[in-house]
Amino acid sequence: MSGGLVIEGLAVTIAGRRVLGGPEGVSLAVGPGEILGLIGESGSGKSMTALAVSRLLPRGAVATGAARLDGRELMALSEREMCGVRGRDIGMIFQEPMTALNPLMPIGDQVAETARVHGGAWRAEAGRLARAALDRVGLGEIPASRFPHELSGGQRQRVGIAMAIALRPKLLIADEPTTALDVTSQARVLDLIRRLVREDGMGCLMITHDLAVVAEMADRLAIMTEGRIVETGPTASVLGAPIHSYTRALIEAATHRPAMPERARGAVLAEGKGLVRDHPAGPRRLLGGRARFHALKGVSFELAEGESLGLVGESGSGKSTLGRAVLGLERLRSGVVRIDGAEIGPHARMAPETRRAVQAVFQDPYGSFDPRHRVARLVAEPFHLVPGAPKGAARRRAVEEALGAVGLAASDAGKYIHEFSGGQRQRIAIARALITRPRLIVLDEAVSAVDARARARILDLLAELAGRFGLSYLFISHDLTVVRAITDRVMVMKAGEIVERGPTEAVLTRPAHPYTRALIAAAPRLETTR
Amino acid sequence: MIRYLATRGLSLALSLLVASLVIFLVLNVVPGDPARYMLGMNARPDTVAALRAELGLDQPAAARYLAWLGGMARGDFGTSYTYRTPVAGMILDRVGVSLPLALYALALSTAIAIPLGLFAAARRGRAADTGVMAATQLGIAVPNFWLAMLLVLVFAVRLRWFAAGGFPGWGAGILAGMKALTLPAIALAAPQAAILARVARAALIETLGEDFIRTARAKGLTGGQALTRHALRNAMIPVLTIIGLQFSFLLAGAIIIENVFFLPGLGRLVFQAISQRDLVVVQSVVMLLVCAVILVTFLVDIAYVLVDPRLRRT
Numbered sequence: 001m002s003g004g005l006v007i008e009g010l011a012v013t014i015a016g017r018r019v020l021g022g023p024e025g026v027s028l029a030v031g032p033g034e035i036l037g038l039i040g041e042s043g044s045g046k047s048m049t050a051l052a053v054s055r056l057l058p059r060g061a062v063a064t065g066a067a068r069l070d071g072r073e074l075m076a077l078s079e080r081e082m083c084g085v086r087g088r089d090i091g092m093i094f095q096e097p098m099t100a101l102n103p104l105m106p107i108g109d110q111v112a113e114t115a116r117v118h119g120g121a122w123r124a125e126a127g128r129l130a131r132a133a134l135d136r137v138g139l140g141e142i143p144a145s146r147f148p149h150e151l152s153g154g155q156r157q158r159v160g161i162a163m164a165i166a167l168r169p170k171l172l173i174a175d176e177p178t179t180a181l182d183v184t185s186q187a188r189v190l191d192l193i194r195r196l197v198r199e200d201g202m203g204c205l206m207i208t209h210d211l212a213v214v215a216e217m218a219d220r221l222a223i224m225t226e227g228r229i230v231e232t233g234p235t236a237s238v239l240g241a242p243i244h245s246y247t248r249a250l251i252e253a254a255t256h257r258p259a260m261p262e263r264a265r266g267a268v269l270a271e272g273k274g275l276v277r278d279h280p281a282g283p284r285r286l287l288g289g290r291a292r293f294h295a296l297k298g299v300s301f302e303l304a305e306g307e308s309l310g311l312v313g314e315s316g317s318g319k320s321t322l323g324r325a326v327l328g329l330e331r332l333r334s335g336v337v338r339i340d341g342a343e344i345g346p347h348a349r350m351a352p353e354t355r356r357a358v359q360a361v362f363q364d365p366y367g368s369f370d371p372r373h374r375v376a377r378l379v380a381e382p383f384h385l386v387p388g389a390p391k392g393a394a395r396r397r398a399v400e401e402a403l404g405a406v407g408l409a410a411s412d413a414g415k416y417i418h419e420f421s422g423g424q425r426q427r428i429a430i431a432r433a434l435i436t437r438p439r440l441i442v443l444d445e446a447v448s449a450v451d452a453r454a455r456a457r458i459l460d461l462l463a464e465l466a467g468r469f470g471l472s473y474l475f476i477s478h479d480l481t482v483v484r485a486i487t488d489r490v491m492v493m494k495a496g497e498i499v500e501r502g503p504t505e506a507v508l509t510r511p512a513h514p515y516t517r518a519l520i521a522a523a524p525r526l527e528t529t530r
Numbered sequence: 531m532i533r534y535l536a537t538r539g540l541s542l543a544l545s546l547l548v549a550s551l552v553i554f555l556v557l558n559v560v561p562g563d564p565a566r567y568m569l570g571m572n573a574r575p576d577t578v579a580a581l582r583a584e585l586g587l588d589q590p591a592a593a594r595y596l597a598w599l600g601g602m603a604r605g606d607f608g609t610s611y612t613y614r615t616p617v618a619g620m621i622l623d624r625v626g627v628s629l630p631l632a633l634y635a636l637a638l639s640t641a642i643a644i645p646l647g648l649f650a651a652a653r654r655g656r657a658a659d660t661g662v663m664a665a666t667q668l669g670i671a672v673p674n675f676w677l678a679m680l681l682v683l684v685f686a687v688r689l690r691w692f693a694a695g696g697f698p699g700w701g702a703g704i705l706a707g708m709k710a711l712t713l714p715a716i717a718l719a720a721p722q723a724a725i726l727a728r729v730a731r732a733a734l735i736e737t738l739g740e741d742f743i744r745t746a747r748a749k750g751l752t753g754g755q756a757l758t759r760h761a762l763r764n765a766m767i768p769v770l771t772i773i774g775l776q777f778s779f780l781l782a783g784a785i786i787i788e789n790v791f792f793l794p795g796l797g798r799l800v801f802q803a804i805s806q807r808d809l810v811v812v813q814s815v816v817m818l819l820v821c822a823v824i825l826v827t828f829l830v831d832i833a834y835v836l837v838d839p840r841l842r843r844t
Contacts, residue, residue: 056748080752083750086749086750087748087749088750090748092745094741094744094745099740099741099742100742100745101745102746102760103742103839103840104839113746113749113759114749114750117749117751149840163745163749164748
């Protein structure tokens, strides 16, 4: 057998239950200098495959089968021998750049540690090696004495990559390396990984849920679902002529366009005028207080009745702050937000009618519900905004109606939130937003943490609800594909200012501002031949 | 960093001032007459009047408070009513026993607890971990005076390695002094070590679940290396908090142990002063202990900053 990683019949069982591999086990090969994209939705077993190969499965999980790296059987190695393989022969990059580095250790020491634990390198030599690795990943300007909290997310992910490639391993395992990054940092990190793989001739197992991310960089793809590989092949043929129905469903979902109803723009429903929001930032100066960070620098906008307005930009651009301002949750330094002409804000006296008119759906389907309450109570929560809200049987009917509107069963009202998947939880969040019969829903990265197929269904649902209830949306997202699919107009935000706005299709096909052009260029695209 | 220390130092000084005011008010102002209280029910009126004059109780409360503060600033803590000697000298002698004892016990407890916590965390969920946890449970449950008596029986009475009690004074040499403090320090340290080991274990296990531990393992560190090089320091914040609290307790809370071993420490001094109603001594010792607690809190705050670079910015 040739070099690289060869996995044959790999299976993982936990407490006697097979959680990975199905009856015949997972089989894969990653040749030297090759990038294999391992694609699957959450829970498909793609990360577990990587952990099984590096023998880092949680305690209690038993792996069987074969995994050879350059002909050496990894499954037969002792733990001590395996420690010699990790870091030296197999480098690994993980998803969370914020937590994957030790917060108490300078980045240089963390990179140098890779060299030091594998012996041979003295402190000074390991330091030089670390510096060289940091230079290679494009952190030449950053002193090795910096701590992780002093770096941005993209820079931290580069530190993670430097640790993984410092000893020029034979195999690089990248588990969702860019999922937590902005599109522009994502594009740069993907470029970097591709360059390093080519330069060092290492094999790369690239694990992701995002077809568009691997479409441009993987040589071959393996599609995984329910712990099994259902299709493998060269990237172009898998994407261009998928054989398995699951692959087809994934591709369809990734490029899905919901049928937004054609609606006439009505009167202005929500508007902001000269919104300024700032926070103290940086050290206190001796005189004159602290420097201030401006999240919003005099933003004005209008959102019409029956309109779906997109808001895009990188993290830190102020788009979530603007979303919160529209919900009346931000203490503005100046400017005013009006819903239907009535001022809203933390200190404004708001009529119940205004309060109930705007509802929100946030990103995190796991953290945004109280796990101790049943769905019925969670969904009925916004009723406290409505004087004379229905009680008893009428309330129950309203909850069931809202659940029905988002495609859930009336019996789901009696369940707890942990019984639902991420996609179902976002539906419950939408049901909660619908219950007061609002006119505007602010959706802040509402589908970003949801798998492709569930996301496609939620977008369909939003399109349907918009027509049925005459809803307006403020749709905040970093994902241009989704924004293109669901919005009529779009605003592009950068550093607290709106740099471009207009009809979505026009802005995204003929961007005028250089920042919009950069965003579009950096966004990974999935172009299929169909 | 400097700003942080300055802010902390200022709030420390304020806490001290508030504490002194509270102590003064509780002991001097409300309710009744301290002189009558100190002399008991059957005192003759002229004795009470003499003591009132001596304590300056005829002065207004504010003036007395300021005089007390000013005296302490000069190192004058007043004169003990029972012993007729300056309180400052008495306290200094006792601190010479209590402070080394507290430090000794703290060093022992930390030296036992951290390795024990590491050991249990590395073997979490296995028999060794369960054994250590059971032992610490016992260590917390056993009263330290009982342990002290057991130690005396075994090491002093039977083996005759140590004296059963008493303190020769530091004049007899450091080794002799340390030797006299060893059994009491062990008796004090055991329950503290048990608590600290459990805190360390819990903090370590929580840290071991962090992503950067997985990163460390991916670099090729063994489980043990990841534990000592990455988890230990990250688990130090809760451990430091407990160490700080324990030191304050050890300094003042050793009364029973000091009594078992006949040690002339602060705890015994307070105990005697209270039973003799010597308010001058009580007030000074309490103030001193408050000082010590606040100072230790300050030191723990500095230790946090040394451990965690993220705190250096603010």
